Every structure is written in C-alpha cells, then in structure tokens.
Amino acid sequence: xxxxxxxxxxxxxxxxxxxxxxxxxxxxxxxxxxxxxQDCRKEPKLLMSVYxxxxxxxxxxxxxxxxxQYISLLIRDSKLSDSATYLCVVNKDTDKLIFxxxxxxxxxx
Amino acid sequence: xxxxxxxPRYKIIExxxxxxxxCNPISGHNTLYWYRQNxxxxxxxxxxxxxxxxxDDSQLPKDRFSAERLKGVDSTLKIQPAELGDSAVxxxxxxxxxxxxxxxxxxxxxxxx
Numbered sequence: 001x002x003x004x005x006x007x008x009x010x011x012x013x014x015x016x017x018x019x020x021x022x023x024x025x026x027x028x029x030x031x032x033x034x035x036x037x038q039d040c041r042k043e044p045k046l047l048m049s050v051y052x053x054x055x056x057x058x059x060x061x062x063x064x065x066x067x068x069q070y071i072s073l074l075i076r077d078s079k080l081s082d083s084a085t086y087l088c089v090v091n092k093d094t095d096k097l098i099f100x101x102x103x104x105x106x107x108x109x
Numbered sequence: 110x111x112x113x114x115x116x117p118r119y120k121i122i123e124x125x126x127x128x129x130x131x132c133n134p135i136s137g138h139n140t141l142y143w144y145r146q147n148x149x150x151x152x153x154x155x156x157x158x159x160x161x162x163x164x165d166d167s168q169l170p171k172d173r174f175s176a177e178r179l180k181g182v183d184s185t186l187k188i189q190p191a192e193l194g195d196s197a198v199x200x201x202x203x204x205x206x207x208x209x210x211x212x213x214x215x216x217x218x219x220x221x222x
Contacts, residue, residue: 008149032208043200043213044152087151095207096165099144099151 001026004090006100013107017078021103023088024070032091033064033071038102039084047073047086078107111135113214115201121220127189130217134182134203141178142211143186144200152200152213158184159207191221 005024013019025033033050048055050062050071061074071090075082088100114133122128134141139160144152155174157165160181169176173192178184188195198216 004151034210043215045213046210049210091208096154096157097208097211099153101149101151 004100009104034089036087115214125190132201138203
C-alpha cells in the first residue's frame with residue numbers, strides 16, 4: 001500500500017459546482033497534513049494545512065478523519081481558476097513529508 | 110522577500126553527460142530539500158539538509174547523483190552521467206525547520222535525450 005494515495009482524476013466540474021477530494025494515508029502515527037496546489041508546469045504551493053478539528057479558508061474546507069486515516073478537501077462554488085492539481089501531503093517520522101500523486105481538477109465554463 | 114531560486118530553469122542534455130542544478134533557499138531557512146517530480150506524479154524526496162548536514166539521503170541514487178550544501182545556504186545537485194530515465198523536474202525547496210511549511214522553487218526541467 002502506498003504511503004499516501006489519491007485518486008488522480010481528472011475531476012471535470014462546471015463553474016459553481018462543489019467538488020471534494022479524498023486522500024488516504026497508511027501511517028497511523030502521522031501528525032501533520034497539508035494540501036498543496038500545483039498549476040500546470042509550476043511548482044507546488046501550500047493551499048492549506050489540515051487541523052484535527054477541520055478548518056476552512058474561504059471556499060475551501062479541509063477535514064481529517066484519523067480513524068479511517070484520510071483527509072479531504074472540499075471546494076465550494078468552483079472557479080475556472082481552481083483548475084489545478086491538488087497534492088495531499090502527510091508527514092512521516094515527524095519531519096519527513098510524503099506527497100501524494102495529486103488529483104487533477106478541471107473546472108469548465 | 111525572495112523565494113527559492115533555482116537555475117537553470119530548463120536543460121536538455123545527451124545521455125551520459127553531466128548536469129548540475131543550483132538552488133538558493135529562502136533567507137533564514139535552515140532546511141533545504143531536493144525533490145524530483147516525474148510527469149503525473151507527486152514530488153519525491155531525494156535529499157534533505159539541515160544546515161550543511163545531509164540528514165536524509167536515503168532516496169538519492171548515489172551511484173550517479175551527488176549534492177552539496179557547503180556553507181549551509183545554497184546547494185547544488187549533480188547528475189553524472191545522466192540517463193534517459195533522469196528526465197524530470199528537479200525541485201528545490203526550503204523550510205524554516207523540518208516539518209514546517211515547505212516552499213518550492215520553480216524547478217529545473219531536465220530532458221535527457
């Protein structure tokens with residue numbers, strides 16, 4: 001089993017739609033979780049950290065489910081500019097971050 | 110504040126040739142990472158430095174790859190000799206300390222022909 005697994009997509013959604021991605025991780029001792037966004041031919045950039053209680057940043061909501069070992073990212077009211085690859089990142093051994101393969105999102109007019 | 114700076118942005122070389130990438134991390138960041146990203150994949154860690162010490166190089170193919178961070182600031186990653194399978198994006202990143210938010214450079218795109 002991979003340490004971090006994501007559905008590669010693509011998820012094709014119309015503008016205004018709500019879309020959710022899940023990411024599963026294998027190490028039950030993991031403590032830090034992040035979502036990074038990567039635009040085509042660009043570097044990954046931090047979108048948001050994921051906290052135990054769940055957290056929201058505008059249209060984006062991240063949640064953690066420790067029992068089932070997954071994190072999720074919900075995007076409401078999708079914009080064309082949300083089209084990108086979303087990378088799930090989980091820590092290993094407290095100081096080593098493992099990246100998932102990413103989920104590609106395409107928002108169409 | 111300047112971000113992570115990498116050079117060159119693009120490099121095309123023939124197989125068996127050497128290549129080197131340079132990275133200058135964000136000022137004050139003690140931790141420096143080199144990642145490799147293949148098409149359709151997430152970044153994979155090659156090596157992590159804490160100041161000038163390589164603390165995790167378990168994924169670095171040591172037969173052909175080498176890296177250094179002599180003064181604990183900028184770093185170089187070298188491949189010699191390059192193979193076709195080395196074609197990828199080489200991303201440098203830095204963080205204030207290990208486990209903190211990682212900031213990436215724009216990457217060095219390598220094509221080996």
